[in-house]
Every structure is written in C-alpha cells, then in structure tokens.
Amino acid sequence: MARDQNGKTRLLQGNEAMVEGALAAGCRFFAGYPITPASEIAELMSVRLPMVDGTFIQMEDEIASMGVIVGASLAGVKSLTATSGPGFSLMQENLGFACVTEVPCVVINVMRGGASTGLPTSPAQGDVMQARWGSHGTHPIIVLSVSSVHDCFEITVHAFNLSEKYRIPVVILSDEVVAHTREAIVLPDRKKLEVVERIKPSMPPEWYQPYEDNSRGVPPMASFGDGYRHHVTGLVHDAHGHSTQRPEEIDAFQRRLFRKITNGFYEIQMTKSMLMEDAEVAVIAYGSVSRSALRGIRMARKKGVKAGLLHLVTLFPFPKMAVSGVLRQCRAVLVPEMNLGQISREVKRVNTSSKVEKINRIDGQLITPEEICERLREM
Amino acid sequence: MIAEITRIRHKYLRHDKKFPHVWCPGCGIGIVLGSLIRAIDGLGLAKNDLVLASGIGCSGRLPAYVDFNTLHTTHGRALTFSTGIKLANPSLNVLTVMGDGDATAIGGNHFIHAARRNLNLTAIIINNQIYGMTGGQYSPTTPYGSNSTTSPYGHIEHAFSIADLAVTSGASYVARGTVYHVPALDKLISRGIEKEGFSVIEIMTNCHTQYGRRNEMSDPVTMMKWFKDHAVTTTRAKKMSPEELKGKFSIGVLTDIDKPSYTEEYQKIRDRAKGREVKS
Ligand SMILES: Cc1ncc(C[n+]2csc(CCOP(=O)(O)OP(=O)(O)O)c2C)c(N)n1
Ligand code: SF4
Ligand SMILES: [Mg+2]
Numbered sequence: 215m216a217r218d219q220n221g222k223t224r225l226l227q228g229n230e231a232m233v234e235g236a237l238a239a240g241c242r243f244f245a246g247y248p249i250t251p252a253s254e255i256a257e258l259m260s261v262r263l264p265m266v267d268g269t270f271i272q273m274e275d276e277i278a279s280m281g282v283i284v285g286a287s288l289a290g291v292k293s294l295t296a297t298s299g300p301g302f303s304l305m306q307e308n309l310g311f312a313c314v315t316e317v318p319c320v321v322i323n324v325m326r327g328g329a330s331t332g333l334p335t336s337p338a339q340g341d342v343m344q345a346r347w348g349s350h351g352t353h354p355i356i357v358l359s360v361s362s363v364h365d366c367f368e369i370t371v372h373a374f375n376l377s378e379k380y381r382i383p384v385v386i387l388s389d390e391v392v393a394h395t396r397e398a399i400v401l402p403d404r405k406k407l408e409v410v411e412r413i414k415p416s417m418p419p420e421w422y423q424p425y426e427d428n429s430r431g432v433p434p435m436a437s438f439g440d441g442y443r444h445h446v447t448g449l450v451h452d453a454h455g456h457s458t459q460r461p462e463e464i465d466a467f468q469r470r471l472f473r474k475i476t477n478g479f480y481e482i483q484m485t486k487s488m489l490m491e492d493a494e495v496a497v498i499a500y501g502s503v504s505r506s507a508l509r510g511i512r513m514a515r516k517k518g519v520k521a522g523l524l525h526l527v528t529l530f531p532f533p534k535m536a537v538s539g540v541l542r543q544c545r546a547v548l549v550p551e552m553n554l555g556q557i558s559r560e561v562k563r564v565n566t567s568s569k570v571e572k573i574n575r576i577d578g579q580l581i582t583p584e585e586i587c588e589r590l591r592e593m
Numbered sequence: 594m595i596a597e598i599t600r601i602r603h604k605y606l607r608h609d610k611k612f613p614h615v616w617c618p619g620c621g622i623g624i625v626l627g628s629l630i631r632a633i634d635g636l637g638l639a640k641n642d643l644v645l646a647s648g649i650g651c652s653g654r655l656p657a658y659v660d661f662n663t664l665h666t667t668h669g670r671a672l673t674f675s676t677g678i679k680l681a682n683p684s685l686n687v688l689t690v691m692g693d694g695d696a697t698a699i700g701g702n703h704f705i706h707a708a709r710r711n712l713n714l715t716a717i718i719i720n721n722q723i724y725g726m727t728g729g730q731y732s733p734t735t736p737y738g739s740n741s742t743t744s745p746y747g748h749i750e751h752a753f754s755i756a757d758l759a760v761t762s763g764a765s766y767v768a769r770g771t772v773y774h775v776p777a778l779d780k781l782i783s784r785g786i787e788k789e790g791f792s793v794i795e796i797m798t799n800c801h802t803q804y805g806r807r808n809e810m811s812d813p814v815t816m817m818k819w820f821k822d823h824a825v826t827t828t829r830a831k832k833m834s835p836e837e838l839k840g841k842f843s844i845g846v847l848t849d850i851d852k853p854s855y856t857e858e859y860q861k862i863r864d865r866a867k868g869r870e871v872k873s
Binding site for chain 2: 271438
C-alpha cells in the first residue's frame with residue numbers, strides 16, 4: 215500500500231476513511247468503548263492521534279466516552295466518538311447535554327441489526343429515529359448518513375464543519391456494510407479541503423455572554439482557559455449561562471436552538487439527485503441502500519421505466535425541500551429501508567397525498583438491486 | 594478577619610449570578626465552598642486556569658456561584674467531562690465536586706476508573722449520606738439502620754466508605770474531612786489540589802433537612818456535634834483498638850503516594866508515536 219500521501223489512490227474500509235476524514239477536519243480527540251462494527255475507528259485513532267499531538271482514550275463505557283468528548287470540546291479540541299446501537303443508547307443523556315450546552319462534537323453510529331444486542335455483524339438502519347429523538351426533551355440535532363467509502367471521508371469532514379459552525383452535535387449514521395467494505399479512494403489534497411473552525415469571542419471578557427443571541431443564533435464559543443470565564447449547565451439557561459425559571463427566557467433559549475438550524479437549512483440539507491431529469495418514479499434512499507437503489511434504477515431503466523434516485527445524505531433536519539420537489543415531479547416514490555419504515559414516514563409527512571411505497575428488510579440482509587428494480591416496474 | 598472575608602467574597606463569587614443560593618439555611622455545602630475558595634486563594638491559582646465541574650444534586654449547584662470556568666454536567670458523569678477537559682488542555686487545574694450518590698451510585702464506575710487512571714484531577718465528594726436534592730432517599734453511604742424516604746422501615750444495606758474505595762481504586766491522594774473541622778479541611782483540600790495525580794477529598798457534610806431530620810439530628814448544630822464526637826484523626830486511630838474505633842470514622846490524609854500521572858504517561862505515548870510512520 216502507498217504511504218499516506220494525499221492525492222494518491224488508497225484502498226480503505228469505510229471505518230478507516232472516517233478516521234482519515236476526522237483527522238483532515240482537525241479532529242484531535244477520540245474517546246470510545248469497543249464495539250462491533252465500529253472498533254476499527256477506535257483502534258486506528260489510537261495509532262494516529264498521538265502522532266499529531268492529539269489524544270486517544272478508551273473509557274469504561276459509552277456514557278463516559280460521550281462525557282469525555284464534550285469535556286475535550288469545551289477545552290477547545292475537536293472531538294469524536296464512534297459506537298454501534300448498544301453504545302449509542304448509552305450516549306443519549308450526554309448527547310442531549312451537548313445539544314443544550316451547544317458543544318460541537320461528532321458521534322459515529324455504525325448501525326448493526328436488531329434491537330438490544332441484536333445482530334452485531336449485520337447491517338441495518340434501525341437507529342434513524344433514535345439518532346433524531348434518542349435523547350429526551352425538545353432539542354435539535356444534525357444527523358448525516360454515509361453510503362460509500364468516499365462518503366465516509368467527505369461526510370465526516372462535513373460533520374465536523376457543521377458541528378463547529380452551528381455549535382451542535384452531529385451524528386453520522388453508517389452501517390456494517392459501509393464500515394467494512396474496502397473501496398479505492400483518492401484522498402483530496404488537505405490544503406484544498408474546507409475546514410471550519412468555531413467562532414471565538416472577540417469582545418473583552420467582561421462583555422462576553424456565552425449564550426447571547428445574535429443574527430445567526432450561534433453565540434461565539436470561548437474555550438475553558440481562554441480567559442472568558444463562564445458557566446455551562448444542562449439546566450435551561452439565560453444568556454449568561456445561568457439557570458432560569460423565567461418563561462420568556464426559557465422560550466427564547468429553546469427556540470434559538472432550532473432557529474440556528476433553520477437559518478442554516480440550505481447548507482445543512484445535503485442530497486444527491488441521480489437520473490432525475492426525466493424521472494416519473496423515484497427511489498428515496500440513504501446509506502448502503504442508496505447504492506442498491508442506483509443499480510436497481512439502472513436495471514429498471516433498461517426495461518423502459520423512467521426511474522431516478524434522490525440520495526439523502528442529511529437525514530435531520532429532514533431535507534423536505536429536496537423531497538418535496540421529487541414528490542411533485544414523480545407519480546410515486548419508493549423508500550427502501552433496512553427497518554420497518556422510519557424515513558418513509560418523514561417522506562409521507564412532506565406531502566400526505568403523495569404515493570409513497572416501501573421495501574423493508576429486517577433480516578440482517580441488504581436490499582438487492584433486483585428487489586428495487588422489480589418494485590419500480592410495478593409502480 | 595471581616596476584611597479578609599469581604600476580599601475573598603468579592604474576588605471569587607460571581608457578581609452576575611442571582612443570589613440567594615439554592616441551599617437550605619445551615620447546609621454544610623456552603624462550608625465546603627468556603628474551604629474550597631480559601632484553599633484556591635491560598636495556593637494563588639489563576640481563576641482563568643481553573644475549571645470547577647460538578648454533577649447533579651445539591652452539591653452539583655456549587656460551581657455556579659464562583660467565578661471560574663464552571664461546568665454543571667449530568668448526574669454521576671462529572672469526572673468524565675473533567676477527564677476530557679484535562680486531557681485536551683493539561684495546563685488547566687480541574688476540580689470536580691460531586692455528591693455521595695453522584696460519585697458512588699450512578700457515577701461509581703467513572704469514579705473508580707478515574708482513580709485507577711490517575712489523571713491529575715481533584716475530586717471533592719460532599720458526603721451527606723443521603724440524596725439531598727431529590728428529597729432524602731437512601732444513597733450508597735446511608736448508614737445501616739437509618740431512616741430515609743425510601744427506607745421507611747430502616748435501611749438494610751451497608752454503606753460504602755468512599756475514601757477506602759478511592760484508596761483501593763488507585764488514587765494518589767485520599768483524605769477525609771468534615772464541615773466541623775474547617776481549618777483542617779482547608780489544608781486537606783489544598784494538598785489535594787497540589788497533588789500530581791488523582792486526589793480525592795471526602796467531606797462529611799450535614800444535610801439536616803433530608804438526613805438529620807429523619808435520624809434525630811434535625812438541626813445543623815446537632816449534626817456538627819455528631820461529626821465532632823465521631824471523627825478520629827488518622828494518627829489517633831492508629832493507636833486505637835478495633836473496639837474503640839467502632840462507630841467512628843477517621844479524618845486526615847489516608848493515602849499520599851507518588852506515581853506517574855496519566856498526562857505524563859500519555860505524553861510519552863505521543864513521543865513514541867511520532868517516531869513512527871503512517872502505514873495503511
Ligand atoms: C440520570 C438521572 N437520574 C436521576 C436524577 C435525579 N437526581 C437528581 S440529584 C439526585 C441525587 C442527589 O444525591 P447526591 O448525589 O448525594 O447529591 P446531594 O443532593 O445529596 O448533594 C438524583 C437521584 C438525575 N438528575 N439524573
Ligand atoms: S437538602 Fe440537604 S444538602 Fe440540600 S441544600 Fe438542604 S441541607 Fe443542603
Ligand atoms: Mg448526598
């Protein structure tokens with residue numbers, strides 16, 4: 215294999231490409247707890263991070279891992295954790311903490327089959343709604359998905375950028391197939407890569423209000439140790455960061471958290487359209503399923519079906535503009551998922567009168583291009 | 594004396610924080626806060642470089658009132674956040690305040706592993722032997738036989754000794770104090786902050802509202818008297834027989850050992866890693 219020189223073709227696993235993406239985005243901190251099919255990310259981080267003055271630590275569980283990366287980010291370092299379903303469940307409380315304290319961080323969930331211990335070595339997409347709503351209470355979060363080794367690099371960079379820009383945790387949903395498939399990838403030149411850094415306060419410390427609203431809805435973030443001493447709490451807080459019981463402050467705070475995401479909606483919403491120009495029916499898919507979908511669509515086209523693909527990269531905030539366009543253009547859409555229908559319901563909510571069909575597999579197997587092609591021909 | 598109190602108060606209490614505080618009149622947590630501030634002031638630590646983190650509970654509210662970098666985390670998890678902060682910026686002094694339930698029930702796993710790892714952190718555990726904030730349910734340190742809102746017929750579990758747990762888990766410095774023995778407490782905290790490696794200061798603290806009231810000690814003074822009568826210095830305890838020590842607890846330094854801290858060890862890892870080339 216070639217040495218790590220950007221611009222050269224390399225053969226990488228999805229998990230390895232995520233490590234490359236994280237490092238390229240400036241991530242210098244990883245905490246995690248071993249779990250299949252995500253462990254390679256931790257293992258590779260334990261090799262790579264100390265080489266670049268970063269820090270790797272294996273914690274006692276995923277609750278701790280999530281707490282540690284939020285702490286590291288509060289001290290100013292871009293941080294990452296990676297896990298799978300059982301660990302993702304344990305992370306929810308501290309993930310919610312990061313949402314309300316607006317601490318940037320990235321969480322990779324390599325989804326595996328089933329609930330509970332489930333099917334550790336089979337792919338699934340059962341954690342989509344958990345990624346959005348797994349932590350209690352009203353809170354926004356960004357959820358992205360990956361479908362290829364190339365995505366694993368690129369979307370991980372995007373995840374860090376969005377997280378820093380909007381001061382919000384970003385969850386990346388991968389799955390066992392994407393994580394362990396090896397594909398050729400050309401890593402982009404680091405110098406040409408767009409890397410976003412969080413905005414720091416520039417006013418004198420005595421003027422700094424850590425949660426003060428502004429036009430973007432994203433207050434500048436001081437790191438602990440920067441001289442801007444302030445309070446951070448998971449209690450609902452006022453502009454100074456202190457807990458509040460005043461209804462008007464509570465409402466303003468909670469709504470700002472959503473407003474900052476709404477403001478950035480067009481940038482956060484990432485989708486890819488393929489073969490959509492003349493499409494009469496479409497597949498809306500994400501993750502590894504979108505690759506079966508593209509092949510299924512090509513097969514259907516050979517048989518005269520004008521089919522297209524809307525590949526969702528961003529799952530939440532739900533890319534309703536892009537979906538709405540497809541629903542208007544096509545007489546029916548198909549949403550294949552390795553669950554019993556989580557994104558299909560979101561699609562349906564965009565326009566309740568549209569015809570939304572589903573293919574659902576929960577047997578630990580991939581949805582095949584043939585299955586998709588067959589259904590498209592019937593639509 | 595008054596001038597000194599005023600100076601310290603102005604220097605360390607937050608002016609933008611809406612006082613009065615949340616604690617009951619006479620709560621021992623205020624005494625812990627006083628000791629902590631005197632220890633920090635005595636050591637001359639810069640406020641900008643000091644992080645004070647806490648979990649959830651009456652004790653968890655402590656950082657909000659003082660002018661440091663302060664963090665009020667989730668119940669039981671404060672040490673995990675502190676671990677991240679310290680590793681990301683080792684030049685910060687990171688202190689962590691926890692309740693007895695916080696540190697040894699829900700956060701027990703994080704506590705023993707933090708001690709084992711020996712990061713250069715200071716853990717201050719306010720042991721009031723009860724869940725204060727949630728209304729007086731039993732905690733892992735509630736004494737056998739005592740009453741709480743969830744042991745109305747008397748408690749049948751046995752209490753943890755937090756300090757002993759810290760010693761066995763590998764902490765570099767472990768001390769126990771009380772809110773009655775305040776000058777000694779100032780010193781115990783100060784030594785703990787100075788110590789390189791994981792240090793634990795367990796502080797026996799009165800919660801007369803939730804613990805004392807149900808156990809024939811309904812006011813702070815009675816509880817203070819109980820601490821006075823039952824605390825034995827570690828030096829004196831060494832000379833006492835097991836019978837004499839029955840029902841008492843020791844105060845002072847229980848462990849003070851030197852071993853490399855995690856931060857030093859990890860720097861060695863970085864140095865070793867940098868000599869290697871990236872392979873794939
Ligand atoms: C996950 C979770 N479970 C339960 C609670 C409710 N809760 C808040 S404080 C507390 C116990 C506090 O007791 P302790 O840690 O001893 O602190 P004290 O109030 O006595 O200082 C509990 C159970 C919570 N906040 N989070
Ligand atoms: S309930 Fe107990 S611990 Fe809480 S403030 Fe009152 S006296 Fe203090
Ligand atoms: Mg308590």
